[in-house]
Amino acid sequence: MDAGYETTKEIAVELEGTRYVGRFRVMSGAVIVYYESEIKFAEHNMTGPEVVARWLFTDLVRRIESKKRKAGKR
Template structure:
């Protein structure tokens, strides 16, 4: 599944923006774009879970 969001790197941190959600983490030894992809996937899955709970698990 593809997700579209934005990210920026400030210092040693990656900040990901997707819809109304913002998530950040330090990238350490990993490439910032890889960490951004992980964060974006995490945010999108979180929103999908919220959506399923709001509809009672029906798709």
């Protein structure tokens, strides 16, 4: 196994009373977050990878849920 590669870990956030669960991994200094069929990534530099993963995951969930709400209004 490559030293720059980690297996995925579970991440969860609660937004507006709903709990969302996804996965993330750290690879070569980048945090990669997976939720449904979407992926979002960023470098973590001096900020801990878990903190960056939570930011990315929250943003990804909000984007996906917003798309679902807009699609439901049509």
